[in-house]
Amino acid sequence: MAISDHVDLPQFMDGLKRRNPGETEFHQAVYEVAANVFDFIADKEIYHSQQILRRIAEPDRVISFRVCWEDDQGNIRVNRGYRVQNNNSIGPYKGGLRFHPSVNQSILKFLAFEQTFKNSLTGLPMGGAKGGADFNPKGKSDGEVMRFCQAFMTELYRHVGEDMDVPAGDIGVGAREIGYLFGQWKRLTNKFTGVLTGKGRAFGGSPIRTEATGYGTVYMLQDMLLQAGHDIEGKTALVSGSGNVATYAIEKLNQSGAKVVTASDSTGFIYDPDGIDDERLAYLMDLKTNRRGKIEEYAREFGVEFHAGQRPWIVAADLALPSATQNEISQDDARTLIKNGVVAVSEGANMPTVQEGVQDFTEARVLFAPSKAANAGGVAISGLEMSQNSTRMTWTEDELQTQLRSIMANIHAQCLEYGSAPDGYVDYVKGANVAGFVKVADAMIAYGVV
Ligand code: NDP
Numbered sequence: 001m002a003i004s005d006h007v008d009l010p011q012f013m014d015g016l017k018r019r020n021p022g023e024t025e026f027h028q029a030v031y032e033v034a035a036n037v038f039d040f041i042a043d044k045e046i047y048h049s050q051q052i053l054r055r056i057a058e059p060d061r062v063i064s065f066r067v068c069w070e071d072d073q074g075n076i077r078v079n080r081g082y083r084v085q086n087n088n089s090i091g092p093y094k095g096g097l098r099f100h101p102s103v104n105q106s107i108l109k110f111l112a113f114e115q116t117f118k119n120s121l122t123g124l125p126m127g128g129a130k131g132g133a134d135f136n137p138k139g140k141s142d143g144e145v146m147r148f149c150q151a152f153m154t155e156l157y158r159h160v161g162e163d164m165d166v167p168a169g170d171i172g173v174g175a176r177e178i179g180y181l182f183g184q185w186k187r188l189t190n191k192f193t194g195v196l197t198g199k200g201r202a203f204g205g206s207p208i209r210t211e212a213t214g215y216g217t218v219y220m221l222q223d224m225l226l227q228a229g230h231d232i233e234g235k236t237a238l239v240s241g242s243g244n245v246a247t248y249a250i251e252k253l254n255q256s257g258a259k260v261v262t263a264s265d266s267t268g269f270i271y272d273p274d275g276i277d278d279e280r281l282a283y284l285m286d287l288k289t290n291r292r293g294k295i296e297e298y299a300r301e302f303g304v305e306f307h308a309g310q311r312p313w314i315v316a317a318d319l320a321l322p323s324a325t326q327n328e329i330s331q332d333d334a335r336t337l338i339k340n341g342v343v344a345v346s347e348g349a350n351m352p353t354v355q356e357g358v359q360d361f362t363e364a365r366v367l368f369a370p371s372k373a374a375n376a377g378g379v380a381i382s383g384l385e386m387s388q389n390s391t392r393m394t395w396t397e398d399e400l401q402t403q404l405r406s407i408m409a410n411i412h413a414q415c416l417e418y419g420s421a422p423d424g425y426v427d428y429v430k431g432a433n434v435a436g437f438v439k440v441a442d443a444m445i446a447y448g449v450v
Pocket of ligand 1: 169170171172173213241242243244245246264265266267288323324325326348349350375376378379
């Protein structure tokens with residue numbers, strides 16, 4: 001008899017918590033997947049006897065390293081860098097790098113675990129990984145950021161490669177950081193290969209990579225609404241964040257005829273009842289991306305409300321797109337959104353809703369697209385950047401826009417296949433978890449015990 005015949009979900013989670021003490025974000029991410037997968041595999045002996053869930057929840061490896069660099073005053077600074085390579089069953093490891101003071105092993109293990117299923121959903125050959133450092137780029141000069149990136153890559157380069165592990169950006173890692181990281185990789189290896197994605201267009205980057213996550217999150221929303229007989233046009237939307245994902249989600253929402261009334265950063269949110277139109281969005285992008293300012297400046301510029309230290313979920317709206325960071329929708333926030341009549345939620349950020357909030361949305365029959373499905377557009381275009389780099393070709397923007405739209409539609413279709421309930425409601429969380437799991441699990445079974 002297989003060991004797992006004796007293990008139920010609480011026992012499985014107890015074991016996971018024992019082996020990964022204190023890693024609460026990682027526990028949360030595994031629980032969300034395991035809760036759905038346990039039901040799905042109940043009558044499928046092969047997944048039990050092969051211990052697939054237990055194996056998927058153990059990263060292939062966790063690499064941690066010291067990053068030493070000098071600041072502008074000549075002081076020696078020390079940070080901790082990581083790369084978590086979760087699973088490469090269906091392709092080379094792939095996932096972003098995050099530079100933020102909150103980065104720790106638990107957060108990167110949760111992100112690498114999620115990435116494995118997300119990448120599987122895209123239909124492209126990519127495994128799951130994530131990395132980063134507890135380095136805070138805020139307030140640092142370009143020279144300091146460059147020296148940090150060079151020191152970080154001086155260790156990371158031995159663990160990555162175009163057919164092994166291909167990192168990208170994430171919070172705190174944008175075009176500037178990817179440029180410095182790629183420059184150092186090239187210097188160390190004397191090779192010009194697609195080892196990073198999200199590169200500048202002049203050196204191997206793909207059209208629409210910057211837009212892809214935000215656009216994809218809105219495509220998912222459109223498909224969910226259409227499936228349920230709603231139209232996005234005329235709907236009011238709440239967006240949190242004002243970085244890469246948030247701003248391009250706002251752009252696509254505007255193009256779709258929705259009205260976005262909020263945006264936020266780590267200091268608070270702005271409420272613009274007339275909508276963040278294209279002109280105001282251009283101001284916001286310049287403020288946050290080029291000038292690296294605080295969102296309060298937007299409120300001052302356009303004479304709208306700024307709510308210091310708060311998140312947008314108290315505002316009544318039809319749609320919510322959390323696009324800042326993990327666990328930014330608490331259970332109370334979810335209940336407020338439901339009370340105010342939210343119709344659909346599409347997660348631009350990774351795991352932005354706490355577990356209890358997800359349950360409340362599901363019970364209230366709110367259309368809810370979890371991050372691994374909703375924000376997969378970015379990594380999908382990264383996967384296509386890898387293909388372009390391998391063939392030394394560049395596809396046109398139109399070709400990539402068409403591919404992105406079709407990949408998101410395909411993810412939506414997979415969620416329908418595995419998540420449709422008898423009453424017609426689509427449980428996108430279940431659909432995404434099971435669809436993402438099956439492909440990775442079947443590949444693992446094919447490899448035997450490795
Ligand atoms: P950016 O660094 O471009 O922007 C992050 C935004 O979130 C900023 O507005 C930032 O505010 C805000 N923020 C960060 N941390 C917090 C916090 N603790 N509380 C409140 N606000 C916070 O990152 P991205 O837009 O790239 O990423 C946002 C989310 O989307 C992350 O969860 C990321 O993992 C996920 N994601 C990103 C992808 C991509 O392609 N970029 C792909 C898939 C997922 P401030 O400016 O004040 O720091």
